Amino acid sequence: MAGNFLAAVGASVLNLCAEVGGILMLLFRVLICLLPPRFDLDETWRNLHKMGVRSVPIIVLTAFFTGGIMVIQAAVFVKKFGATSLVGWGAGYAVFREIGPMLLGLMFSGRVGSNNTAELGTMVVTEQIDGLRALSIDPVRYLIVPRVLSMIVMLFLLTILGDVVAIVGAALFGTVLADVSLASFWVSFSQNVHVADVTHGLIKAAVFGFIVALTSCHFGITVKGGAVGVGRAVNNAVVAAALGIVLSDYLLTYALP
Amino acid sequence: MIHCDGLSLQLTHRPVLSDVTWHIEAGSVWGIIGPPASGKSVLAKTLCGLFTPRQGRLTVDGVDLPGLPEPDRVKVRRKMGMLFQNNALFDFLRVRENVSFPLARQNPEMPHHELVARAQERLRAVGLSGSEEKWPSELSGGMKKRVGIARATICNAPVLIYDEPTAGLDPVTTSKIYDLLTDLRRKHASTVIAISSDIPALRRFVDHILFLHEGRIRYCGPESGLEACQDPVVYQFVRGQTEGPL
Numbered sequence: 001m002a003g004n005f006l007a008a009v010g011a012s013v014l015n016l017c018a019e020v021g022g023i024l025m026l027l028f029r030v031l032i033c034l035l036p037p038r039f040d041l042d043e044t045w046r047n048l049h050k051m052g053v054r055s056v057p058i059i060v061l062t063a064f065f066t067g068g069i070m071v072i073q074a075a076v077f078v079k080k081f082g083a084t085s086l087v088g089w090g091a092g093y094a095v096f097r098e099i100g101p102m103l104l105g106l107m108f109s110g111r112v113g114s115n116n117t118a119e120l121g122t123m124v125v126t127e128q129i130d131g132l133r134a135l136s137i138d139p140v141r142y143l144i145v146p147r148v149l150s151m152i153v154m155l156f157l158l159t160i161l162g163d164v165v166a167i168v169g170a171a172l173f174g175t176v177l178a179d180v181s182l183a184s185f186w187v188s189f190s191q192n193v194h195v196a197d198v199t200h201g202l203i204k205a206a207v208f209g210f211i212v213a214l215t216s217c218h219f220g221i222t223v224k225g226g227a228v229g230v231g232r233a234v235n236n237a238v239v240a241a242a243l244g245i246v247l248s249d250y251l252l253t254y255a256l257p
Numbered sequence: 258m259i260h261c262d263g264l265s266l267q268l269t270h271r272p273v274l275s276d277v278t279w280h281i282e283a284g285s286v287w288g289i290i291g292p293p294a295s296g297k298s299v300l301a302k303t304l305c306g307l308f309t310p311r312q313g314r315l316t317v318d319g320v321d322l323p324g325l326p327e328p329d330r331v332k333v334r335r336k337m338g339m340l341f342q343n344n345a346l347f348d349f350l351r352v353r354e355n356v357s358f359p360l361a362r363q364n365p366e367m368p369h370h371e372l373v374a375r376a377q378e379r380l381r382a383v384g385l386s387g388s389e390e391k392w393p394s395e396l397s398g399g400m401k402k403r404v405g406i407a408r409a410t411i412c413n414a415p416v417l418i419y420d421e422p423t424a425g426l427d428p429v430t431t432s433k434i435y436d437l438l439t440d441l442r443r444k445h446a447s448t449v450i451a452i453s454s455d456i457p458a459l460r461r462f463v464d465h466i467l468f469l470h471e472g473r474i475r476y477c478g479p480e481s482g483l484e485a486c487q488d489p490v491v492y493q494f495v496r497g498q499t500e501g502p503l
Contacts (some may be wrong), residue, residue: 046349122348123347123348125343126343126344126345127341127342127343127344127345128345128346128347128348130302130307130341130345131339131341131345131347133307134302134305134307134334134337134339134341135334135358135359135362136330136331136334136335136362137362138327138328
């Protein structure tokens with residue numbers, strides 16, 4: 001009984017080490033392709049469009065209501081203590097530094113990361129990756145590097161867009177639910193939120209994009225076992241990305257100003 | 258042209274090829290047959306350098322392929338065109354782009370209009386004129402095979418490997434595909450290796466047969482000598498008997 005338990009724990013640890021090792025190996029190979037940059041521009045452009053432009057509606061929707069939720073939660077206390085001058089600052093601070101990059105990162109992982117894993121996994125199962133290799137094309141250079149770059153750039157840009165929309169949402173919800181005028185919201189926001197708050201969140205967004213990219217690509221290109229394997233890989237990629245986002249968020253919150 | 262000497266390969270700790278010794282002369286046409294999971298596709302992929310054998314020697318035109326690092330395998334792979342079992346058409350590219358893809362990669366300087374013209378010419382050769390702008394998902398199984406063949410042959414590589422060129426196709430389409438492959442072989446005098454489970458159709462197409470069973474060669478010789486082979490596995494498989502070692 002105890003032996004079985006230990007064996008299961010050992011197998012899980014070995015499996016975890018293998019996955020982390022695989023991700024680090026992939027990172028190494030991506031870096032080799034980037035120094036100096038040698039990757040496919042057409043494929044990068046296609047991914048920027050697919051991952052970024054097509055994510056705009058869901059990001060806008062998420063961000064708008066995220067800003068609103070921040071104000072809904074605060075509205076009770078704002079009314080109780082008459083702290084209307086803090087609403088703009090509270091919403092901006094929370095959205096820019098934490099809620100914006102975190103929620104958008106998770107949303108991005110669910111929409112783009114899972115799609116990426118499924119796409120790469122299907123390419124493995126249908127021998128498209130072998131097809132590329134048979135044509136002397138390095139799949140890392142042709143498929144992975146453009147995806148990694150696109151995800152980093154696009155999550156960064158989408159977070160900027162999301163931040164703006166979330167603040168607009170917070171201002172509108174504040175006006176309707178907490179009787180905070182737009183002018184009061186703007187004064188509170190502009191006087192208390194600093195550039196460092198914005199950059200703090202944007203650095204996080206870039207790191208989250210990198211994490212989503214690496215995990216989704218790793219689990220995609222290591223798929224084994226047909227359609228069932230693709231499903232398992234998508235699941236693993238989403239879980240790993242979420243874990244990576246939460247852990248790195250914790251570390252970055254300490255490390256960044 | 259291609260020489261395998263004592264090739265052995267393991268995948269996930271399981272032997273897939275054992276002591277495969279096989280010599281392919283330029284211009285010859287080989288068929289690889291054998292029961293499922295006997296290592297046929299793995300052998301074909303090993304010849305392209307997609308798998309690295311654990312033991313043995315593999316040379317293509319005198320070049321030791323497994324000894325080359327991945328980036329240096331380019332020159333050897335350019336001598337080969339391969340049709341994969343699942344066709345391996347890139348879903349993110351249209352039919353014309355799929356066909357011209359190897360050409361564009363090998364000749365980055367080639368003008369776009371020439372790439373388009375070559376792809377159209379090759380698609381016409383496989384009977385798919387008018388399908389240039391379709392996506393792979395819009396094609397039937399036979400059409401996908403033909404696009405795969407067009408892509409494998411567009412660079413006029415001296416070695417062509419077809420993995421199950423007629424799998425899942427009706428007899429008429431099968432005959433058409435083999436006629437097409439014969440036509441292409443005659444035009445370019447290429448060396449051909451074809452894997453198929455459709456033994457009668459394959460035997461009409463090839464000069465030589467390699468029979469694999471559990472990663473080992475059971476027969477390697479002229480197609481005409483297959484019937485006379487007394488190996489019990491080959492004997493049973495070729496005659497389609499239910500009684501025997503298989």
